[in-house]
Amino acid sequence: MHTLPTTDRFRLLRASQQFAYDRAPAIRAIYQLAMMTPQDLQGPADLARLAVTSKDSLLDKQRQSPPFGGFLAADDTSIRRIYVSPGPVYEPHSFDEDTGKGxxxxxxxxxxxxxxxxxxxxxxxxxxxxxxxxxxxxxxxxxxxxxxxxxxxxxxxxxxxxxxxxxxxxxxxxxxxxxxxxxxxxxxxxxxxxxxxxxxxxxxxxxxxxxxxxxxxxxxxxxxxATGDFGLIAYEELGQLGYTVQPDRLVQICDPHTGAPLPPGEPGQIVVTTLDSGWPLVRFGTGDVAQALAHSPDGLVERISLLQGRVGQGVKVREIFIYPRNVEELIIRIPAIERAQIIVGKNQHRETATLRAVLTPGASHEATQSDLIEVFRQLTRLRLDSVEWVIQEDMPTDAPLLVDNKL
The missing domain is CATH 3.40.50.12780 (ANL, N-terminal domain)
Incomplete structure (x- = not known):
């Protein structure tokens, strides 16, 4: 794969988005909502001013303005293939399938x-x-x-x-x-x-x-x-944790509700902007959840963690999202726990997180609890409010890993 100097990416993004702004009504509307033009894109903070477009929003726009919802900037005659994702969502590909995808x-x-x-x-x-x-x-x-x-x-x-x-x-x-x-x-x-x-x-x-x-x-x-919308987004490199983002994909990890970029280590939605001008998705929410592990010099995410779940599976506790995968990882890291679930609740105005857990036969509550609290804090940056030990009969194997009882 060619390497793209990160210092050049916003220059290339301004050019590709200007091309799309002039030809694709849905792209132009995204900028108008933010009271911007593509020429205002000087860095990640400017990019973050644009609204995140969800898959559901893309589907709605395609139904309102078939077939591509006003997002297509390329000529119809240049479309080589149209892929169909569940919805259905139509995804036109008008570029070389490997050079553009990596x-x-x-x-x-x-x-x-x-x-x-x-x-x-x-x-x-x-x-x-x-x-x-x-x-x-x-x-x-x-x-x-x-x-x-x-x-x-x-x-x-x-x-x-x-x-x-x-x-x-x-x-x-x-x-x-x-x-x-x-x-x-x-x-x-x-x-x-x-x-x-x-x-x-x-x-x-x-x-x-x-x-x-x-x-x-x-x-x-x-x-x-990879996703159907973008093709390859990131890939494994030997000796590196997670996935390295390919340079043609501008990635931010964002709060699933506000769209604001999150700091490294905090899980959020993977939001992707492409440098392709024909199908020029900008700040597109993939629906997948991961953490940023490293940033490139231009302030965009350079490496992401393995996926932690999907948007909608997470529950916010004291401004931090936790996901079912956090509970799975807890069980993996503490062999003394056979099953577990997190119950999110509310005590007056304070959100609480309680862990319900089943011990493996022969394990000790006292020896396990301190490890459990510390590992959960490492995984989520949250401190558990309480731990509740239960027997197997009280937690069936298909019990949900994460329960939101805040309402």
């Missing part, structure tokens, strides 16, 4: 190139995932086997008979494939050629699951953060 960099960084045979199980139907990965794989010089999802037995056969060296799939479908191969009698990893897998993210202890798969099947796993 997936070839993700695969090259993982060592994929000539001589590799890559099985792509992501969907080629309506959504962009299959084709975007397809273009990125092809750009490396590797040989591609385009399968899409489903048909585990047939795909397992292809893995063995074609000598697949890399598998692209969701984490759950990868597990299905290896379990299918084992049921078919193959001794893995000795009987296959797979060396790596690009896996889709999951909540919970996803990294722990990946490490276990790597060890058991003698592979390296890698991943990226």
């Amino acid at each position: 997936f070839s960099h993700v695969f090259r960084q993982a060592g994929i190139g000539p001589g590799d045979r890559v099985l792509n199980t992501w969907s080629y139907h309506l959504v962009p995932a299959g084709l975007l990965l397809d273009a990125g794989i092809a750009a490396t010089g590797a040989t591609l086997i385009p399968c899409g999802p489903g048909g585990a037995e047939q795909q397992a056969q292809l893995i063995m008979e074609l000598g697949i060296t890399c598998i692209c799939s969701s984490t759950s479908f990868f597990v299905t494939l290896v379990e299918t191969l084992e049921r078919m009698g193959y001794d893995l990893p000795s009987q296959w050629k797979v060396r790596s897998a690009m896996l889709g993210g999951e909540l919970g202890d996803w990294m722990g699951k990946r490490r276990a798969l790597e060890q058991k099947y003698a592979i390296r796993t890698f991943s990226a953060y």
